[in-house]
Amino acid sequence: MLSVFLKLHLSVFIAGFTGLFGRLVSLDAFWIVFFRMLLGGVVLAAFLIVFRKLRWLGFKGTISCMIAGAILCTHLILFYLAIKLSNVSIGVVCVSTIGFFVALIEPFIVKTKFSFTDVVYSLLAILGVLVIFGFDSRYRLGIAVGIACAVFSAIYSIYNKRIALKYDNYSLISWQLLGGTIFMAMLLPFYYLIEGQWSLHFSFSDAFYLLLAGVICTAGLYYLQLQVLQTLSAFTVMLSYNLEPVYSIILAMILFDEASELNTSFYVGILVIIISVALKTTKSIHVANRVRNIGN
Structure with missing residues (x-):
C-alpha cells in the first residue's frame, strides 16, 4: 500500500511539473x-x-475517446498560452477555478442535481482570481485565457467521466x-x-x-x-491532486524566481482559492463518510 501512495504523490508531482514547460x-x-x-x-x-x-473500443467508443482528446488538446493549448502570457503561477491558479465550471456545467450535461453549495464554494475560487485580476493589470490577458482554459478543462472532466465508465x-x-x-x-x-x-x-x-x-x-x-x-478510490486521488497547483507554484518560484514577479494581490487571491478548495474537500469527505455509513 505504501508503494501505491508513493506512486500517487509521484504522479501529482509530475502533474505539477507539466506547467513549467510553458517557460x-x-x-x-x-x-x-x-x-x-x-x-x-x-x-x-x-x-x-x-x-x-x-483494445479496440468499437467505432463509437474510439470516436468518443478521440473527441475527448480534442477537448483535452484545446485545454492544454489555452493552459500553455496563459502561462506564456503571464507566468506559471498565474496559469495554474486560473485552472484552479475548474470546480466552479464543473458545478455549473455538469447538471446540464450529465443531468445531475444542481448543487448550490458547490457553486458557492467554487465562487470563492473565482473571487480569488478576480482579486488577482483587479489589482495586477500586467497579467490580465493571461488570466482571461486561463479562465477559458478552466472552462475546457471542466468540459473535458465531465465528458471523460462519462466515457470512462464504459471503456478500459x-x-x-x-x-x-x-x-x-x-x-x-x-x-x-x-x-x-x-x-x-x-x-x-x-x-x-x-x-x-x-x-x-x-x-x-x-x-x-x-x-x-x-x-x-486500480488500488485507491477516485475520491482519494482527486483530493491528492489538490496539491498539483501548489507543486507548480513552488517549483516555478525555485526555478524561475516567480516570487519576484508576484505582488500582494496574488497571495491574497491564492489564499481565497485555498479556502475554497478546503471547503470543497471538507464537504467531499463528509459526503463520502455519510455514504460509507449508509453502506455499513
Whole structure:
C-alpha cells in the first residue's frame, strides 16, 4: 500500500511539473501541445501493444475517446498560452477555478442535481482570481485565457467521466492521445494561416524538454494514474491532486524566481482559492463518510 501512495504523490508531482514547460520550452503553446500529445501517444500506445493491453473500443467508443482528446488538446493549448502570457503561477491558479465550471456545467450535461453549495464554494475560487485580476493589470490577458482554459478543462472532466465508465481505461487514454494528435494535425493549416509561418525553431534544450513532456509527463503520468486508480478510490486521488497547483507554484518560484514577479494581490487571491478548495474537500469527505455509513 505504501508503494501505491508513493506512486500517487509521484504522479501529482509530475502533474505539477507539466506547467513549467510553458517557460522551459521556447516554442509557442501550439507546438508544445502538439509534440507532447504526439510523443506521449506513441510511447503509451507502443507500451500497451507490447504488453497486449491496447483494445479496440468499437467505432463509437474510439470516436468518443478521440473527441475527448480534442477537448483535452484545446485545454492544454489555452493552459500553455496563459502561462506564456503571464507566468506559471498565474496559469495554474486560473485552472484552479475548474470546480466552479464543473458545478455549473455538469447538471446540464450529465443531468445531475444542481448543487448550490458547490457553486458557492467554487465562487470563492473565482473571487480569488478576480482579486488577482483587479489589482495586477500586467497579467490580465493571461488570466482571461486561463479562465477559458478552466472552462475546457471542466468540459473535458465531465465528458471523460462519462466515457470512462464504459471503456478500459488504458485503451481510453491511448485513443484520446491519438485523437488529440489527429486534432492538432488538422489545426496545422489554420495555425499557418494565423501565424504566417511555422515558428518551429528547436534548440537542444527544447528537444530535451519536449521529450520529457511527452514520455514522462504524458505517457508516464497517465500510466501512473491508472495504476494508482486500480488500488485507491477516485475520491482519494482527486483530493491528492489538490496539491498539483501548489507543486507548480513552488517549483516555478525555485526555478524561475516567480516570487519576484508576484505582488500582494496574488497571495491574497491564492489564499481565497485555498479556502475554497478546503471547503470543497471538507464537504467531499463528509459526503463520502455519510455514504460509507449508509453502506455499513
